[in-house]
Amino acid sequence: MTQKKLTALTGSAQTQPKTSLNHIGDQDFANIVPVIATQISGRDNNVVSAKALHSALDIGRDFSTWFADRVEEYGFVRGVDYFTDDDMTAAWLMNDQYSPVSGKNKGRGRPQKDYFPNIATAKELAMVERNEQGRAVRRYFIRCEEELSRSAPEIAAQLRQQLRARITAANLYKPMCAALDAARAEQGKETQGHHYSTESNMIAKMALGGLTAKQWAQIHGVKGEPRDSMNADQLEHLAYLESTNITLIEMGMDYHKRKAELLRLSQRWLAKRVGGAK
Known part of the structure; x- marks a missing residue:
């Protein structure tokens, strides 16, 4: 499996610790919810971290509960709409030690389980939150899709x-x-x-x-x-x-x-x- 950062869409590889997710609409989403080009089971995919998305959307619910409820409610299919740690290596989050969500060192202990929705699923997850953060994140993913279409016609x-x-x-x-x-x-x-x-x-x-x-x-x-x-x-x-x-x-x-x-x-x-x- 090969994995690489989609630099044309994600910008720099460093998060900004002072970023306030309460004002997400004014921030650089490429630093907060990076889109990653990867291969899973031999197929090209562009995915994001559900944990990063959860944080960017400023959701007041526990991450695991939120994602599980959304999967059930909207019928997302594993291996099609999203992937898990078992499907791909979670180390794509910048590197093995760094989390783009918190900016904290992750070297100790087993990292919390994450999920990896593709861009279409991530866009839908943002849309259904019906808040300003969700609308802003959705617009970001639309721009990502447009850029992908232009860069790889x-x-x-x-x-x-x-x-x-x-x-x-x-x-x-x-x-x-x-x-x-x-x-x-x-x-x-x-x-x-x-x-x-x-x-x-x-x-x-x-x-x-x-x-x-x-x-x-x-x-x-x-x-x-x-x-x-x-x-x-x-x-x-x-x-x-x-x-x-x-x-x-x-x-x-x-x-x-x-x-x-x-x-x-x-x-x-x-x-x-x-x-x-x-």
Whole structure:
């Protein structure tokens, strides 16, 4: 795992001990809630310290209780919306000894457990506080996102492509299941849960190198919904196969014939994609 400070957004690496968080709107948020560029499970992420955010928002509640309540209330997912000490090294907080929240030496004892929301989650956490600090911090995170988009336009474009592909794949799964339901009903057969999973696994194996989505997630250390961590090519491949499978189901092909045809079309799709990349 590699971790580095996102210096374009975070400014200097020193906190200012005299900073009053009661007047956070006038302060340099880059010193108080630094945004860190890091890799977790092989994926680039920009995260912040929830402890630093809690302090900046001037919340009058215990940190652990506040964060746990927000996770439950808004349905934040570990490994997607935020990470824990188990997911990444907490030493990114400036260095192994220094805390940007308090400015105090942390060399003694085990540091308090922290959480690491991504920028989108941090922005939402700031927004729901409904106070001046929250509005100011939210504006800061919006500027961070804008700066990230300007400084790395190719990454921003990749993320937009991944989002479009994710939405397309999501929109096709239910129609595929509905087509399977209808086809089996015409044959007087009831559709069970394992029939859906069989279709899903068949398609996933073609797009993920012979692995089901669950197997792929386990190998890559992915938590939560596997498709949320797939890249645009994988998602577009899945969407193509799901769309094609709907057509084949509606044509009345049985499972084995559909599998053979989908495999042929999958290989053709991959060959075109590789050829187009040259």
